[in-house]
Amino acid sequence: MVIVGAGFGGLSAARALANAPVDVLVIDRRNHHLFQPLLYQIATAGLSPADIAAPIRGVLSSQKNASVILGEVTGIDLATREVLGHNAVRDGRVGFDYLILATGARHAYFGHDDWEAYAPGLKTVEDATAIRHRLLVAFEQAEMIDDETERRRLLTIVIIGGGPTGVEMAGAVAELARASLATDFRRIDPRQARIILIEASPRVLATFPESLSTAAAQSLQKLGVEVRLGQAVTQCDAQGVEVGGERIDAATVVWAAGVQASAAASWLGAEADRAGRVKVNADFSLPGQPDVFVIGDTATLTDAAGKVVPGVAPAAKQAGVHVAKVIRARLNGSPAPAPFRYLNWGNLATIGRRAAVADFGWLRLHGTIAWWFWGFVHIFFLIDFRNRLAVMLNWAWSFVTFKRGARLITGNPDRQG
Amino acid sequence: MVIVGAGFGGLSAARALANAPVDVLVIDRRNHHLFQPLLYQIATAGLSPADIAAPIRGVLSSQKNASVILGEVTGIDLATREVLGHNAVRDGRVGFDYLILATGARHAYFGHDDWEAYAPGLKTVEDATAIRHRLLVAFEQAEMIDDETERRRLLTIVIIGGGPTGVEMAGAVAELARASLATDFRRIDPRQARIILIEASPRVLATFPESLSTAAAQSLQKLGVEVRLGQAVTQCDAQGVEVGGERIDAATVVWAAGVQASAAASWLGAEADRAGRVKVNADFSLPGQPDVFVIGDTATLTDAAGKVVPGVAPAAKQAGVHVAKVIRARLNGSPAPAPFRYLNWGNLATIGRRAAVADFGWLRLHGTIAWWFWGFVHIFFLIDFRNRLAVMLNWAWSFVTFKRGARLITGNPDRQG
The missing domain is CATH 3.50.50.100 (FAD/NAD(P)-binding domain)
Incomplete structure (x- = not known):
């Protein structure tokens, strides 16, 4: 299976699949996972980049069923079940059985x-x-x-x-x-x-x-x-x-x-909201594609408690873990986990x-x-x-x-x- | 007085002039002093840049007679006693009474x-x-x-x-x-x-x-x-x-x-060796210009012990301190210090x-x-x-x-x- 994006969502899914009977291939265009909530401290000279970034390979080094490639994904071929990309992605195509897209968001300038x-x-x-x-x-x-x-x-x-x-x-x-x-x-x-x-x-x-x-x-x-x-x-x-x-x-x-979701919706030809987030099923799968999941800032979902899952790091991590459970259940033939419910531990912001x-x-x-x-x-x-x-x-x-x-x-x- | 370059030589001169009856202006094209001997650890991902670099302003923050400007020096006018530069150097010219050039070296490719x-x-x-x-x-x-x-x-x-x-x-x-x-x-x-x-x-x-x-x-x-x-x-x-x-x-x-000294020799129209290092007097002054000093990797000198001063950090620091003493002595009307003698504490290199x-x-x-x-x-x-x-x-x-x-x-x- 393939995970695109090693942010909070993608990486937590990859780790939650340790020891599962699958090969997990993580593709990211960066070689590092970034702790984005502290980026502002780099911008204001309090921390160095390496303080809040960890090489993805290092994080997954001891996870035997995981491998990592540095590559830029440019699309998804749902018919042939392949991830398309260039540079480091071999031959420009990588096949998948399960796919998790966790490609995050960029800023949006509202037309400017x-x-x-x-x-x-x-x-x-x-x-x-x-x-x-x-x-x-x-x-x-x-x-x-x-x-x-x-x-x-x-x-x-x-x-x-x-x-x-x-x-x-x-x-x-x-x-x-x-x-x-x-x-x-x-x-x-x-x-x-x-x-x-x-x-x-x-x-x-x-x-x-x-x-x-x-x-x-x-x-x-x-x-x-x-x-x-x-x-x-x-x-x-x-x-x-x-x-x-x-x-x-x-x-x-x-x-x-403001933020705008990454291009995943257009790769998939999927329905998206105004911010470009893919509308997913209750288990984060793409409607009509039970083996393709979209999580984190790239997806929009109203959870089992009737609340919209927010675009924050804890929600992305919980989504990653949930999708890993869904996939494990399918592989084992066991019943699907209970519908996703975002557990809000609290919201925090610091001022100086x-x-x-x-x-x-x-x-x-x-x-x-x-x-x-x-x-x-x-x-x-x-x-x-x-x-x-x-x-x-x-x-x-x-x-x-x-x-x-x-x-x-x-x-x-x-x-x- | 003006010091160009805040490497080991320039910075040690500036610090050794603390409390001297002069205004010390330090000009560097970088805002940071760099501990060059550990640069290879950045290149091999062991350290972050901020670990071996310190903002020059921060280093001299509490030294009341020192100020710092970020600027690119492009020449010296010995007739008008001005440092020429652009960008941050105001009006392109800064006057000096004493001048210390400590602009270091770059790599040399021997004609390639x-x-x-x-x-x-x-x-x-x-x-x-x-x-x-x-x-x-x-x-x-x-x-x-x-x-x-x-x-x-x-x-x-x-x-x-x-x-x-x-x-x-x-x-x-x-x-x-x-x-x-x-x-x-x-x-x-x-x-x-x-x-x-x-x-x-x-x-x-x-x-x-x-x-x-x-x-x-x-x-x-x-x-x-x-x-x-x-x-x-x-x-x-x-x-x-x-x-x-x-x-x-x-x-x-x-x-x-290989290394090649910075352009100081051509700024000064001074005699230089094959590596571009300015040939200086025993007190690091430029022949015929007792108030203009060149130190560190930009100068070449045979010291009082008859040894060529090597292009290493301790030698540059010692030269900076020595020139500060020479200037202090002149300002106080006291006798000049004993001729410079490089004190070699030892040579070190690490392998892994x-x-x-x-x-x-x-x-x-x-x-x-x-x-x-x-x-x-x-x-x-x-x-x-x-x-x-x-x-x-x-x-x-x-x-x-x-x-x-x-x-x-x-x-x-x-x-x-």
Whole structure:
């Protein structure tokens, strides 16, 4: 069987099939699994790429029935039951009996694809290091320049989208400017940097209870972030953005406003929702194709409890495990598992060094206690023991010293890792 | 005063001028100081770039008389006493009273500059991550391919140059293939990779005593490296290399064979040796220009003991401290310090996980004890406390597990960090 994509969904499916009587072939265009929820820490120079990424081969090294190929999938032939691809995929075709597509999502610009050049999103290691590059270079240029208007532009950072990524990014940028860089320059004061978070809806963290949205916005404001709610961005260009009829000149603009599923729906000729997510059956199989499954951010499903499964890492992992169970049951001839039900352990978002919001349904936390909880959860779920240690060390160090270890300006801003 | 270059020489000069009655302006085209002796560990996925690089601003943050600008210097105007540059250098000109040039060296291809594309060297973070990319991708492609000849080419790694960089690189590549990657593939056995170290002279580590050269070559052979001595490379191309009339097809070729000083000599119109190093006075000043100093890999000097100062990090640091003393003495009107004398604490090179050679003049070590010594020395001299901890952690982890944490294939091989 073939699994395309080694994100949270694909990798958890592969691992859950260890010792099952199948050969599992994992295809990914990257050689590493990435802990995407912490990407914003790479973008803000708190962590190095290797701290939150693990080579897929390494993760599956001891799983005898699993093999990995680095390859770009370009389509699926349902008639011949083959995955089509190029580069590393041998002969351009790989046959499958069972297929799991877990190819994730990219950012969506709602019809303004030209904005991507000015307002990059945050999905890959390269995205994150490109944003880190822009951010750090803007401070360097501000230190050098004499023109006051341009200096203000260089010291203005706009984050578009008030979901967890946008909120966490805004908090981390604020701390980078207010603490880590504070005393490193001589002509500018990085604490004067203007950091603006723009959200089109009336509140940040729309999936959280309203009280926590308010708490998060207040925490951001305490860090000096301007939070602009109910205002949509109408223009992005090389100089900055336009929002609510107002022009904001900004050298660094980050897009955290929307996602679009990968191309799996078009590969399959399958029905999809507006965000491109494939509509799947209750067991994540494709309608009419019981051996083809779509999971994670690439699929949309209303679970057995009547709730829409959210596009978050825990949901993708649970889906991977569920599909593995479905396949195991079929291979063993045993009855299919109970219909999928997403188990929500809680929602978490952090705002800088000491604040976070946590929603467990029965319990809502904000402030320092939520932050500590957030730290433990994120370290616990980092996939590889070594990464956990490295991240803990980095965090402990920057917690004590306010410094950030990964403040490197390297390579070309548009192409790096 | 102005210091161009924040390598070992420039940074040690800047720090040695703390509290001196001068404003010290440090100009570098990179925002980070790089611990170059460990670059090969980035190239072989043992460490992350941020582990061996420290932001220059951070290093000098608390030194009140120092400021830093990110800029590319393009020349020196000795008549107007200005440093010329572009980008971040304001108005393209910065005046100086004292000037220290510490701009380092690049690899030299001995008139075959076209070889650089096929046999990249190892001087910057981008160099190292580009080599890491080639190396890891070659194993991935070998896993995929059916053609046996091409697979052998993909699994052949050639390192040209048997100095410390070449020897350390060959040892690290051997361990990557024989240990870290050993069980990660299904169709190839990375332990079968062919690793060849080519040195034109009759022995590796030519600056060490002959007994240690022999010990180093034996340690490499024990790790499975083919050591070819007394053979010069006569051709590098996309398929591999030609050496001693023999063709060796290799997907990864690394150049560690020679260095060429930076352009400082031509900026100054100064006399230089064949490697482009400026011939300086006994106090590192430029003949006829007592306020202009050239140090580190950019200068050549025979010291007060009659020995040629070598192009190594400790010598550059000592030169930086010496020039700072010369300038302090002039500012204070006190007598000039005693002529420079390079204090050689010893030469070290490591071969893989457990072997090294160390030459202290009065004592020569090889094997495990030299390796431990090497580890302590390198960690001790890493410029920033946090980096020391991170490197120790990474090493401890890979020592115990044989794994390598930074095995990421990211971005474009030619442009990344």
